[in-house]
Amino acid sequence: MAFSFSDFSYYLLLALVQGITEFLPVSSSGHLVLVPSITNQSDHGVSIDVAAHIGTLIAVMIYVRSDLFKMTLALQNTVLKTLRPNANILIDVPSLMMIKILIIATIPVIIAGFLISLFEPDMLRLVQTVAISNIIFAIFLWHSDKTSPSEHTLSEMGLKQALFIGLAQMLALIPGTSRSGVTMTMARYLGFERLSAARFSLLLSIPVIIAAGCLQIVKLIRQENIVVGTAALYVAIFSSIIALGAIHGMMKWLGRANFNLFVYYRFALGLVLLIISF
Secondary structure, three states, rough: OOOOHHHHHHHHHHHHHHHHHHHOOOOHHHOOHHHHOOOOOOOHHHHHHHHHHHHHHHHHHHHOOHHHHHHHHHHHHHHHHOOOOOOOOOOOOOHHHHHHHHHHHHHHHHHHHHHHHHHHHHHOHHHHHHHHHHHHHHHHHHHHHHHOOEEEEEEHHHHHHHHHHHHHHHHHHHHOOOOHHHHHHHHHHHHHHHHHHHHHHHHHHHHHHHHHHHHHHHHHOOOOOOOOOOOHHHHHHHHHHHHHHHHHHHHHOOOOOOOOHHHHHHHHHHHHHHHHHH
16 A cells, blocks of 8 residues: 655655665665555656766765775876876876776676667566566575685776676666676676675766766756756755765675675565565
8 A cells, every 4th residue: 555655755765765775786776666656656757866866976976085086196197197208197007997997897888778778678667577687686696695706806806807797787777687786796706805896886886877867867858857956956965865874884784794685685675576566
């Protein structure tokens, strides 16, 4: 039975769900599909989607700010070194390498996302798709974490490994797969330790969220509906605060435990969605 929600409460609920689930390996789409079924609301609109994306983007950028600062400085020094070859300018090679790695890992999902946006297959909108994806990829997450060694850190990642993770990220375009979940799964299969897998997933989320946000903004412009209301502002702020807390919690958990908690939860979520859909 659906509960009666005011518009304000509904937007806060959306921000809460988006903020908590965006970076955890539990599938944000799997949770967002539940929101209309427990409220009297239906479509919350593209502007709210954009606001939620902006909020979570701010959160992850705050959390990995040290990495972003190093990469920005490395890129700036590389440009300066190119312009002034004889100048005594030090370049942070690992940070510059991370920029290349993130680009390589991002290209596949941007290409695939663009193609899917042209066709928008109906199958991707089905609750059953979200449910089955949650169950299947929860099993993969469990298997990768159980069978793979933790022998590599993030500093050891190369372009080939980044490409594999980027190709795996394409699967996240299937609702219920979980972008963070599938990238962490592939990173674990490649032998990266849990915290390194999670941190790379966070870094990789930045260009992906920006790309998704730009796509939504294009939709807003086409609809000639680019007014930013108070509701969107609240969603952005609240989702940012919640997402930052969720990231801190996840990284703390993975520092002392495995992915099993997320696996069991996703499996249960998939079963609940199957029950709802049938």
